[in-house]
Amino acid sequence: MTPSMTRSATPSILPAWVLRRPHWPLVALHVPLTVQAPVYSIIGMEGRPSAPLIMIPAAAALGALQLRHSLAAARGERPAGWRWSYAALLLLAYVPVIWIGANWQAMGILALASTVMLLRPRTALPVCAAQMLVPVTIEIKSVMGASLLEIVTMMIYATVIPPLFATALVGGARLVRLVNELYATRTELAATAVGEERVRVSRDLHDLLGQSLSAISLKGDLALRLLAKDAAAARGEVESLTGVAREALRGVRAIARDEHAVSLRTEIEGAAALLGAAGVDTEFDVADLPPLPGPAQNALAWAIREGTTNLLRHSEAQTCSITLSRHNGTVRLEIVNDGVRGVAAPGSGLAGVGERARAVSGSSATTVRDGRFRLSVEVPEEAL
Known part of the structure; x- marks a missing residue:
């Protein structure tokens, strides 16, 4: 606290x-x-x-x-x-x-x-x-x-x-x-403040380490595959892996001090790199990205991070689309991927996405249809 x-x-x-x-x-x-x-x-x-x-x-x-x-x-x-x-x-x-x-x-x-x-x-x-x-x-x-x-x-x-x-x-x-x-x-x-702080730390650590560990795992596997074929490329992946680990360590320290901030643009770029490394064909439609206040940007950035992590951990996706759109003062994020493995109950990560959205007067929803998983998050542009 x-x-x-x-x-x-x-x-x-x-x-x-x-x-x-x-x-x-x-x-x-x-x-x-x-x-x-x-x-x-x-x-x-x-x-x-x-x-x-x-x-x-x-x-x-x-x-x-x-x-x-x-x-x-x-x-x-x-x-x-x-x-x-x-x-x-x-x-x-x-x-x-x-x-x-x-x-x-x-x-x-x-x-x-x-x-x-x-x-x-x-x-x-x-x-x-x-x-x-x-x-x-x-x-x-x-x-x-x-x-x-x-x-x-x-x-x-x-x-x-x-x-x-x-x-x-x-x-x-x-x-x-x-x-x-x-x-x-x-x-x-x-007691309430202590409980809220524990929830915040637990949620932020889950979302931060989930993607970081997924990236480390993917890059480690890629480095092992490249080691016998292209030592220079394998070395590059290992260097990238250590960079991800250091960034995760900085993020953990920032979360402990409640100083961790995420950027929507940075998370989009990170998701593109991570999904590309995983071999997922990803389509981005974020050209009309509006300037958003901090709370709304944080909610959407964490949603992209958790949505990407959820895709890598709980699906065998081959394609994915990430879309940001504006409508009547609301910003809507949609992450859609194929390769769904059955129908599982939403985990704590997606619950955290919903909590962050509701904290800025927004909402979130998940649907599974025809083997495709859809995560939708809406927040007001002027969220406080």
Whole structure:
């Protein structure tokens, strides 16, 4: 996989540790909301101090229940037995207010958050409104005889602060869920990019080495036949063979770096030389060769390479025709040969031709009729 593919497949604006463990910030968010009410109660911030041996276990149980609900919400679900844990949380959040008073009312924040996380919106709205009566009632009692400014301030505190902190808990759980989805999507994109790169390398190697090895085999056989008759000609074929091998090696290296480019004109000339060496009488009709953009030219060039290789490996062809034509903004390539050996299922090479054609909004087809095999590829002239 190339570096550019890696970067595009795994984008992230969050630290890696947050993506791997997004629940830890959510756990940290629960700590101050859980400990504030016990601290207020123990120091007697509003009213008389309360017993730590009662407040601390009660607050710990309440925080644990809320964290259970939040972690489940972060997974997009409700925990098993949530009705019982929700009922226990409501009891711990509101019953102690009866004898502790205003110091414990902050625990209503956790109850509000659980209500939104566990109940459906139509049910959660009236339940939250009923829960808000608790802090409002407490503040009304505490501001009896106070100044107007104090009354307004305390009412704003009672009606704004609990929903605000509850929203932070709900939003934190939702954020963890989104981070989990982001991480899963990033992993899936990376796996997809790796799979696509493997397919590309496999397809390009198949098409490149298929023709190169066929050429090496043909030239090697020809050199052996000429060795006893014409040593100079045999030497020329061996030199040509080594040139093909070196070119194949350069192509393999280029494919590994995703830098391999093919030329339509070069592939036509290569096909002519290879088919001529194989003794196939080939007719070319490519005079009206249009200037094509890179993607369309690559698709057609690979089609000629694979079509030639397919002919040499799977037929006993004596004649072949390669035609390029233009029609209504489309370029059509046809490779027709005789000498078909039965009817075989299309291999991975022809499948690669189809994939490249479809990648530029084109198409490909193969037909066998009267002992002749036809490969047709169509691509738009302005393929991107």
